[in-house]
Amino acid sequence: MSPSTIKTFLSVHTWTGLGAGLALFIAFYTGAMTVFFHELEHWDAYTDSVPAAQTQAQAQTLIDQVMLTDPGAAPSFRLYPSSADHPGNSVYWFERQEDGNFETYQYRMDEQGALNTTEDTAHLASFIYRLHYTAGLPSSFGLYVLGIVCLIYGIALISGIIVFLPNWLKDLFVVREGKNKKRFWLDAHNVVGVISLPWHFMFAWSSAVLAIGVFFLAPFQYVVFEDDMIEKFGDELGRVIVNEPAGETASMLDVTEIIQIAKEQTPNMEITQLRFSNYHDANATVSVYGESHVGTLTPFTNITMNASSGEIINVSNPAESSAGATFYNGLIALHFVSFGGFTAKWVYFFLGLAGAFLFFSGNLLWIETRRKRRQFEQPGTAVFLARLTTGVCIGCMAGVSAAFLASRGFAELANRPDLTELAYYIVFFVSVGWAFLRPVAAGARDLLYACAVLTTFVPVFDVLFVSGSIWQHAFTAHLPLVIVDILAILGAWAFWAMARRVEARAQAGDPNSVWAAPAQAASVDMSAEVQASR
Amino acid sequence: MLSKSLVATILSLPATVAVIGVFLVTVPAPSLHLPALLMVFPIWVAIACGVYQIPKTSHAAAVLVLIAVSGYGIITLLKSTGVSAL
Numbered sequence: 001m002s003p004s005t006i007k008t009f010l011s012v013h014t015w016t017g018l019g020a021g022l023a024l025f026i027a028f029y030t031g032a033m034t035v036f037f038h039e040l041e042h043w044d045a046y047t048d049s050v051p052a053a054q055t056q057a058q059a060q061t062l063i064d065q066v067m068l069t070d071p072g073a074a075p076s077f078r079l080y081p082s083s084a085d086h087p088g089n090s091v092y093w094f095e096r097q098e099d100g101n102f103e104t105y106q107y108r109m110d111e112q113g114a115l116n117t118t119e120d121t122a123h124l125a126s127f128i129y130r131l132h133y134t135a136g137l138p139s140s141f142g143l144y145v146l147g148i149v150c151l152i153y154g155i156a157l158i159s160g161i162i163v164f165l166p167n168w169l170k171d172l173f174v175v176r177e178g179k180n181k182k183r184f185w186l187d188a189h190n191v192v193g194v195i196s197l198p199w200h201f202m203f204a205w206s207s208a209v210l211a212i213g214v215f216f217l218a219p220f221q222y223v224v225f226e227d228d229m230i231e232k233f234g235d236e237l238g239r240v241i242v243n244e245p246a247g248e249t250a251s252m253l254d255v256t257e258i259i260q261i262a263k264e265q266t267p268n269m270e271i272t273q274l275r276f277s278n279y280h281d282a283n284a285t286v287s288v289y290g291e292s293h294v295g296t297l298t299p300f301t302n303i304t305m306n307a308s309s310g311e312i313i314n315v316s317n318p319a320e321s322s323a324g325a326t327f328y329n330g331l332i333a334l335h336f337v338s339f340g341g342f343t344a345k346w347v348y349f350f351l352g353l354a355g356a357f358l359f360f361s362g363n364l365l366w367i368e369t370r371r372k373r374r375q376f377e378q379p380g381t382a383v384f385l386a387r388l389t390t391g392v393c394i395g396c397m398a399g400v401s402a403a404f405l406a407s408r409g410f411a412e413l414a415n416r417p418d419l420t421e422l423a424y425y426i427v428f429f430v431s432v433g434w435a436f437l438r439p440v441a442a443g444a445r446d447l448l449y450a451c452a453v454l455t456t457f458v459p460v461f462d463v464l465f466v467s468g469s470i471w472q473h474a475f476t477a478h479l480p481l482v483i484v485d486i487l488a489i490l491g492a493w494a495f496w497a498m499a500r501r502v503e504a505r506a507q508a509g510d511p512n513s514v515w516a517a518p519a520q521a522a523s524v525d526m527s528a529e530v531q532a533s534r
Numbered sequence: 535m536l537s538k539s540l541v542a543t544i545l546s547l548p549a550t551v552a553v554i555g556v557f558l559v560t561v562p563a564p565s566l567h568l569p570a571l572l573m574v575f576p577i578w579v580a581i582a583c584g585v586y587q588i589p590k591t592s593h594a595a596a597v598l599v600l601i602a603v604s605g606y607g608i609i610t611l612l613k614s615t616g617v618s619a620l
């Protein structure tokens with residue numbers, strides 16, 4: 001490969017990396033946590049007591065009560081049956097508002113059998129998930145921005161491989177730690193990038209499909225296909241099948257019967273959701289969603305039937321899916337780690353953190369490459385990027401810890417979801433501001449210490465606010481509580497250690513760097529002047 | 535670099551649609567339609583990266599326009615003559 005080609009792609013890699021790196025850091029750090037979405041929901045739900053499991057008969061009673069109380073739900077609603085992860089049945093329906101947003105209505109049944117319409121305030125997992133796909137930007141806009149970031153990310157990956165190829169045998173898995181910090185960050189960046197390359201490519205691809213897939217497909221509607229593409233590919237893409245209402249009232253199958261019919265179609269299915277349409281109409285449909293772990297990559301199963309007669313309308317299971325459905329669902333399953341159980345989840349968790357490091361180290365590498373080695377004053381662009389990188393990246397991590405604390409600390413308040421989000425955004429923006437107000441090294445050190453302190457308080461809040469009866473069985477029945485706290489302690493220790501390293505680097509490292517303390521540079525200048533005067 | 539990057543990322547989309555579109559109208563395998571559509575991302579990225587190998591930005595733009603126009607021409611021709619595999 002010619003040097004000019006390498007130079008061109010190095011430039012492409014640098015600018016695409018810088019353009020997408022910070023958003024991708026947030027996406028990967030929060031994505032690593034989103035791998036354990038259900039466990040996080042579980043952790044967030046611990047307060048004074050654990051909800052009791054409910055039966056399928058109670059699910060039917062819940063639906064009947066919802067229909068009496070809120071007939072607006074009949075055209076379309078979802079039942080989430082009680083499961084080990086989510087004890088208690090719940091019904092949701094969504095009403096489209098004039099501004100295009102959706103109002104969510106949710107119903108549960110309390111232990112006395114009364115309808116509970118209070119909103120579930122355990123919001124942390126869904127908020128962290130939203131950060132993952134929007135980087136904290138407003139929802140739809142953030143999703144599209146992240147979609148475009150995925151395209152840039154794809155180009156950064158390919159250009160990175162091209163740059164790395166000529167030396168790959170020599171540099172593969174080598175980290176040279178020494179005085180040459182640029183070499184160190186480059187090696188670290190390469191090792192992490194190469195180890196996780198296929199995974200990163202899958203993520204760029206599946207994320208782009210999820211975020212802006214509709215924009216990929218739209219041109220084909222005008223150029224290639226004459227049929228409606230939604231009609232053509234809807235079933236393969238998992239569209240919910242809804243029959244036109246007949247306009248005649250009919251009795252509905254109860255939940256137990258529906259689940260029994262679904263299990264006859266796919267006996268090993270774990271049911272997660274039932275979607276009803278046009279309830280009490282003769283043409284009412286119910287789609288039973290679940291997972292069938294039959295040794296395929298994608299576990300998603302869906303059986304649609306008439307909710308009155310039980311007639312099967314469609315069965316979609318991984319063993320009999322079309323090539324297109326297998327391809328699409330395979331990408332989705334790879335993205336959401338819907339395979340491999342907890343082993344795969346832990347691998348994804350650590351690869352997610354490694355991915356966040358990859359983007360952070362890329363920015364550090366750019367700063368180190370532009371370092372003026374003979375003067376304390378560093379280029380303004382390097383100082384700006386150092387401030388932005390530390391503010392955004394450490395601010396995101398500190399903000400997430402603050403959101404954990406807020407969600408636990410305000411668990412009894414009705415506006416807990418708002419306070420959880422507010423805690424994140426306040427800490428995030430204060431961190432970015434702090435990074436720009438303080439000298440670079442001092443700012444990074446302060447933020448890392450703040451991050452360590454906030455993260456340390458996660459287990460402290462758990463001890464203070466989670467009922468002792470839950471703690472008594474924590475190691476047998478409530479592992480998410482224990483694991484979150486252990487990870488928080490390890491995380492706090494890591495943040496503290498990094499803060500100490502940043503401090504040591506500022507005091508004793510090369511003074512001609514953005515990471516040096518101004519006092520150290522001043523003392524170097526003074527000693528140089530003294531020597532010169534002698 | 536900026537102009538070439540804009541050419542690489544923006545003009546590569548119609549070129550990608552043209553390449554996949556030609557595949558769709560020439561290969562009589564409906565089961566491969568959705569997989570082909572899902573290949574938009576890797577093909578787009580590959581074409582965008584390939585553009586950087588063309589030294590002049592104007593030449594790169596011309597190549598992408600040529601691919602797109604040729605592709606759309608083939609698609610229209612096959613569809614209008616009724617020999618499309620769709």
